[in-house]
Amino acid sequence: MRTAILGAGALGIIIGALMTKNGKQVELIDSFKENVNALNANGATVTGNLELHQPVKAITPEEMTGTYDLILLLTKQTANATALPKLLPYLHKDSIVCTLQNGVPEDLVASYVGKERTIGGAVGFGATWLKPGVSELTSTLEAVEKFAFEIGEIDGVLRPRLEEVKETLSAAGGTTILTNLMGIRYTKLLMNSTFSGMSAALNGTFSDVLANPKAMVCVAHIADEVIKVCHVLGYRMVEMQGADMEFLELSSKADIPSKMDFYKKVWGRHNNKASMLQDLEKGNKTEIDYINGVVCLGGQKCGVPTPFNDMVVKLVKEAEARGGVNDFNYLERFNEIIESAK
Ligand SMILES: NC(=O)C1=CN([C@@H]2O[C@H](COP(=O)(O)OP(=O)(O)OC[C@H]3O[C@@H](n4cnc5c(N)ncnc54)[C@H](OP(=O)(O)O)[C@@H]3O)[C@@H](O)[C@H]2O)C=CC1
Numbered sequence: 063m064r065t066a067i068l069g070a071g072a073l074g075i076i077i078g079a080l081m082t083k084n085g086k087q088v089e090l091i092d093s094f095k096e097n098v099n100a101l102n103a104n105g106a107t108v109t110g111n112l113e114l115h116q117p118v119k120a121i122t123p124e125e126m127t128g129t130y131d132l133i134l135l136l137t138k139q140t141a142n143a144t145a146l147p148k149l150l151p152y153l154h155k156d157s158i159v160c161t162l163q164n165g166v167p168e169d170l171v172a173s174y175v176g177k178e179r180t181i182g183g184a185v186g187f188g189a190t191w192l193k194p195g196v197s198e199l200t201s202t203l204e205a206v207e208k209f210a211f212e213i214g215e216i217d218g219v220l221r222p223r224l225e226e227v228k229e230t231l232s233a234a235g236g237t238t239i240l241t242n243l244m245g246i247r248y249t250k251l252l253m254n255s256t257f258s259g260m261s262a263a264l265n266g267t268f269s270d271v272l273a274n275p276k277a278m279v280c281v282a283h284i285a286d287e288v289i290k291v292c293h294v295l296g297y298r299m300v301e302m303q304g305a306d307m308e309f310l311e312l313s314s315k316a317d318i319p320s321k322m323d324f325y326k327k328v329w330g331r332h333n334n335k336a337s338m339l340q341d342l343e344k345g346n347k348t349e350i351d352y353i354n355g356v357v358c359l360g361g362q363k364c365g366v367p368t369p370f371n372d373m374v375v376k377l378v379k380e381a382e383a384r385g386g387v388n389d390f391n392y393l394e395r396f397n398e399i400i401e402s403a404k
């Protein structure tokens with residue numbers, strides 16, 4: 063299988079390094095020339111919870127030739143409109159584009175490369191891009207080995223190609239095939255809308271959010287909104303890394319205290335800084351429209367109010383527009399909706 067990773071950033075560097083180390087031939091394609099040069103000159107360097115130095119092959123999109131059997135899509139969703147049309151000449155009829163991006167990217171990706179060529183998956187570990195060619199693994203190595211990828215087809219059918227993709231991805235980490243791709247998409251969307259959303263909206267790590275009682279009230283409502291939208295759209299959350307997010311649905315705000323131990327247990331082991339916050343720090347556009355924004359849009363379509371996700375989107379967009387980050391004083395902006403929540 064001729065394989066490439068499109069987007070050799072925080073995740074792409076780690077996944078490319080591990081796949082290459084474990085015997086797969088994979089090209090790392092990235093539009094940031096300095097990053098490509100560093101990867102070719104010095105290899106891919108992984109720090110943090112894994113120390114690895116691995117020679118890899120990296121190219122810019124302009125250097126692509128021939129066609130690929132498998133593209134692992136690891137650019138931000140904000141780059142899809144630019145990256146995907148340019149990918150088309152390098153795909154054949156049976157090429158597979160596996161989007162490992164956060165959010166629910168399959169329909170957008172399929173609109174460029176075709177539904178029949180699109181599959182998707184959720185990534186179960188975190189990473190931070192440090193400098194050209196260097197990425198930090200911020201989750202445990204155990205999370206990579208056990209839960210790196212959960213992949214599936216848009217229509218849930220178990221086609222043989224999923225086994226081929228699993229075989230390739232397994233060189234980087236634990237890979238599971240699911241029949242309920244949308245279930246894992248909404249489960250990961252809950253993880254991202256809550257802690258990544260609040261981390262980006264307030265400029266804090268997941269631990270900072272977890273340690274703040276008022277931020278956690280917001281998190282509890284954000285999660286409840288994601289679950290209610292997910293249900294009205296006809297999906298159910300699936301277990302992710304042993305945690306059943308359905309437990310986080312609220313019947314009223316009186317339920318919130320009973321959910322706190324669950325949050326501590328699941329998020330206490332991830333002291334990440336959300337990739338959306340890393341984008342704000344770099345002055346880049348974030349994926350907020352593709353994460354909390356997806357919940358807001360789903361809510362509008364199916365009549366579920368999403369005031370907490372709406373506020374997260376608003377705060378992150380304000381920071382984007384200013385070209386900076388917020389701080390925990392911005393929690394005040396949630397006062398009115400916390401007051402009026404039932
Ligand atoms: N980081 C994390 O912990 C996790 C991230 N994800 C998801 O994975 C996806 C990738 O995230 P992450 O690795 O953090 O992203 P990064 O921003 O670190 O990496 C993306 C890379 O793609 C490059 N790029 C941008 N446009 C193009 C293009 N047109 N063609 C080729 N390369 C391009 C970027 O260059 P430049 O910087 O110059 O734009 C960058 O080097 C996102 O959807 C994210 O939500 C999922 C789980 C965890």
Ligand SMILES: CC(C)(CO)C(=O)C(=O)O
Pocket residue numbers: 164185186187188189201253254258332334335336337338
């Ligand atoms: C939650 C996390 C860090 C992965 O664990 C992530 O998906 C992100 O920050 O984009």
